Amino acid sequence: MNQTLLIAEDDKITAAVLAQKFSHAGYITHIVDQGDQVERAIYKFHPDCVVLDIGLPVLDGYEVLERIKSTFDGVIVFYTSHESDLNEISALQKGVDDIVFKSKDSQILIERVKRLLSSQPEKRESHIVDVNNLALNAKNQWCQLNGQPISLSESEFEILFYLAQHHDQVITREQFYLAIKGIAYDGKSRSFDLNISRIKDKLSRAGANKTLIKSVRGKGYMLLSDEC
Numbered sequence: 001m002n003q004t005l006l007i008a009e010d011d012k013i014t015a016a017v018l019a020q021k022f023s024h025a026g027y028i029t030h031i032v033d034q035g036d037q038v039e040r041a042i043y044k045f046h047p048d049c050v051v052l053d054i055g056l057p058v059l060d061g062y063e064v065l066e067r068i069k070s071t072f073d074g075v076i077v078f079y080t081s082h083e084s085d086l087n088e089i090s091a092l093q094k095g096v097d098d099i100v101f102k103s104k105d106s107q108i109l110i111e112r113v114k115r116l117l118s119s120q121p122e123k124r125e126s127h128i129v130d131v132n133n134l135a136l137n138a139k140n141q142w143c144q145l146n147g148q149p150i151s152l153s154e155s156e157f158e159i160l161f162y163l164a165q166h167h168d169q170v171i172t173r174e175q176f177y178l179a180i181k182g183i184a185y186d187g188k189s190r191s192f193d194l195n196i197s198r199i200k201d202k203l204s205r206a207g208a209n210k211t212l213i214k215s216v217r218g219k220g221y222m223l224l225s226d227e228c
Helices: 012-024 035-044 061-068 086-096 106-119 153-167 173-181 191-205
Strands: 004-008 030-032 049-052 075-080 098-101 130-131 134-137 142-145 213-215 221-222
Touching: 004 035, 004 086, 012 030, 012 035, 012 098, 035 049, 035 173, 049 061, 049 106, 061 075, 061 086, 075 106, 086 098, 098 106, 098 221, 130 153, 134 153, 153 173, 153 191, 153 221, 173 191, 173 221, 191 213
Parallel strands: 004 030, 004 049, 049 075, 075 098
Antiparallel strands: 130 134, 134 142, 213 221
């Protein structure tokens, strides 16, 4: 099965060239051109590797790295024109698997990605989340609690899956809209809260503790793993 690559690069020519070369090397490729699009693309495409430009608009490569490194279990490679020892040291210290400078032949990037992916332990499917007795599968929007299937709308599933991915962390409305919807929260819509209410009701009817999804006043919501 071909491995999937997400290229986060705002220069359209560079992105197209990389996509073509990685495709010829046998990878399935997807492209985003802004940092705030990366999380949603990971959720949608489940890549094995993210090639990340540091100088992305909206969110730069370092900001994206901070947002994804706790939940994305694939390979992350910085690909940048900002060539310096300081940048290389900083990138590796912050948790990227490798950094390749754009002054080098792009084949070096391809070979580094190949090596990293071949040495990776068997990767847990990123479209599957298990939090104790709660299980979700993003490919078919399947949800089960204590062995009991739960029917969720598309919006309800997206919210619950994201909360489960980031369990025991407070998720704000702003964070969810940007990561999953790809848009900024307008500060007025109550659809997120209404969906949370429906999710809690459905989980409760399936036997979940009422405190499974906790409201954090003035911030957002959190799924508590020890309540599953």
